[in-house]
Amino acid sequence: MKTLLPTSTAGSLPKPSWLAEPETLWSPWKLQGEALIDGKQDALRVSLHEQQHAGIDIVSDGEQTRQHFVTTFIEHLDGVDFEKRKTVKIRDRYDASVPTVVGHVSRQKPVFVDDAKFLRQQTKQPIKWALPGPMTMIDTLYDDHYKSREKLAWEFAKILNQEAKELEAAGVDIIQFDEPAFNVFFDDVNDWGIACLERATEGLNCQTAVHICYGYGIKANTDWKKTLGPEWRQYEAVFPKLQKSNIDIISLECHNSHVPMELLELIRGKKVMVGAIDVATDKIETAEEVAHTLRKALEFVDADKLYPCTNCGMAPLSRQVASAKLEALKAGTEIIRRELLA
Numbered sequence: 001m002k003t004l005l006p007t008s009t010a011g012s013l014p015k016p017s018w019l020a021e022p023e024t025l026w027s028p029w030k031l032q033g034e035a036l037i038d039g040k041q042d043a044l045r046v047s048l049h050e051q052q053h054a055g056i057d058i059v060s061d062g063e064q065t066r067q068h069f070v071t072t073f074i075e076h077l078d079g080v081d082f083e084k085r086k087t088v089k090i091r092d093r094y095d096a097s098v099p100t101v102v103g104h105v106s107r108q109k110p111v112f113v114d115d116a117k118f119l120r121q122q123t124k125q126p127i128k129w130a131l132p133g134p135m136t137m138i139d140t141l142y143d144d145h146y147k148s149r150e151k152l153a154w155e156f157a158k159i160l161n162q163e164a165k166e167l168e169a170a171g172v173d174i175i176q177f178d179e180p181a182f183n184v185f186f187d188d189v190n191d192w193g194i195a196c197l198e199r200a201t202e203g204l205n206c207q208t209a210v211h212i213c214y215g216y217g218i219k220a221n222t223d224w225k226k227t228l229g230p231e232w233r234q235y236e237a238v239f240p241k242l243q244k245s246n247i248d249i250i251s252l253e254c255h256n257s258h259v260p261m262e263l264l265e266l267i268r269g270k271k272v273m274v275g276a277i278d279v280a281t282d283k284i285e286t287a288e289e290v291a292h293t294l295r296k297a298l299e300f301v302d303a304d305k306l307y308p309c310t311n312c313g314m315a316p317l318s319r320q321v322a323s324a325k326l327e328a329l330k331a332g333t334e335i336i337r338r339e340l341l342a
């Protein structure tokens, strides 16, 4: 990629109110059947246009065709019973009613490949596609079959690899795995989480990314953040092993977070998607605030490896706020581009 500091988003963007209830996670669809299929495609077009209008360099589908970044993928797999629900604690943080793994998990047909082909037809810009990571997937389920988090994660890694290979063939440039669970289960990440992630990327020639954040700006997450103290050093536990992994890009929450920026030194050599937009507030960043975060990151990330990004997905925000934040990301990036070229 020749663009200096190419901008992108972590993944999800708000959906139009005619497709799903705005500012709501797991929002039910407002359309059905053929109308829903058409509606999702139209929303994808709009989302792409908004990214292009804001000057985003690496574009995505804005996750317009999925209800949720984890559950929509799982819904398409065999071996999981969505009627049989159990309440579990997600990421050790909040209770949620989740489906049950009742048998061998498998993928009978592609999940997002047609959507990716559709996006590819709409633009020549580089495109990034997000998939849930294996560890985050198992954390959103009750396992009544494998009875082993590691075994189930490994099965999901194999399934994700099948999907990823088809996404690559559809023309996706960067495949990203969302692993917020990497910020919670440090021992498991080091024991098998990163190995599972590498299994999911096996044989891919496109760029691969892992997104590790402190979650959407929902109450359970903002309450949890208040318990983390003045310095958030969670990344420190997993960075050394990630640095040695074959994942190309690491996507992080850096803006308004209490993550000490010097932790980025631990992944020196990797490309870093630096979160410079806070998704947990409606307040729009100024260009200078974005630039300030990027400038700090540049002390630990080489300029040719820095990708300005959002802290996390923006699905729960209003469209107006999300669009303004994309423009702020672009404007802040422009400041740093000028400084680097001066």
Ligand SMILES: [Zn+2]
Binding pocket: 010, 180, 211, 212, 213, 214, 215, 216, 311, 312, 313
């Ligand atoms: Zn995130």
